[in-house]
Structures are given as C-alpha cells and as structure tokens.
Amino acid sequence: MSHQTNRPMFVLIARIPKEGVADFRAYEDAVLPLLPEFNGRLxxxxxxxxxxxxxxxxxxxxxxxxxxxxxxxxxxxxxxxLGKSSAKLELLPMADV
Structure with missing residues (x-):
C-alpha cells in the first residue's frame, strides 16, 4: 500500500467562469506554496x-x-x-481504495 494511505486526502473541484481565470490563478499562486509549511502536498x-x-x-x-x-x-x-474569480468550489474528503 501507498505511504499516503494514512494521510488525510482531499479533492478540490473548482469551476471558474472564463472571466475569473486570471484571479483564480493569482489566488492559487499565492496559496499553494504554503502547503509544505503545513505538511501538505499537492x-x-x-x-x-x-x-x-x-x-x-x-x-x-x-x-x-x-x-x-x-x-x-x-x-x-x-x-x-478567490471571491473576484467567482469560482465555485467543492471540497471532498477522500481515501485510497
């Protein structure tokens, strides 16, 4: 089994209006680099x-x-x-099967 089995895992689905793509990308560019500080992995x-x-x-x-x-x-x-992007987000807790 994978070493990731015991790690809490999530799937994020973002649906972004075309006019919000640039703001969503700017948001992601700001927040994704924080993941390692919290023992998170993309x-x-x-x-x-x-x-x-x-x-x-x-x-x-x-x-x-x-x-x-x-x-x-x-x-x-x-x-x-994130708000300016008008993205609709769905966050789902998941597990390896």
Whole structure:
C-alpha cells in the first residue's frame, strides 16, 4: 500500500467562469506554496482545456495540519482574489481504495 494511505486526502473541484481565470490563478499562486509549511502536498493538479475547471488532489500529514492551512492568515488574506474569480468550489474528503 501507498505511504499516503494514512494521510488525510482531499479533492478540490473548482469551476471558474472564463472571466475569473486570471484571479483564480493569482489566488492559487499565492496559496499553494504554503502547503509544505503545513505538511501538505499537492499530489495532482489537473485543468481542462479552456481553464474553467481545475481539480486538485491534496494530502496532509494530519487533520490538524489541514485545519492550520485553512486558517492561515496569509491564505485567508487572499480570499478577495478567490471571491473576484467567482469560482465555485467543492471540497471532498477522500481515501485510497
């Protein structure tokens, strides 16, 4: 089995209006580099051909690390960019099978 089996894992699905793609990318450029500080890993990042759907598979060493990442003030400070993008987000807890 994979060493990732015990890591909390999430799938994020972002549906982004075409006019919001630049703001969404700016948001991601600001928050994704924070992951390692919270024992997080971006396992996969997928995007459709017109950049309006993006899927991330992320894992963390623990649920506490995930919550600390979510509550980090630097991440929260970027919320305006995310809002401007008008992206609709779906976050799903997942497990290896």
């Amino acid at each position: 396992e996969r990042r997928l995007r459709n051909s017109d950049d309006t759907v993006e899927v991330h598979i992320v894992s963390f060493a623990s649920d506490v690390d995930f919550q600390n990442y979510r509550n980090d003030p630097r991440r929260m400070a970027q919320a305006e960019l």
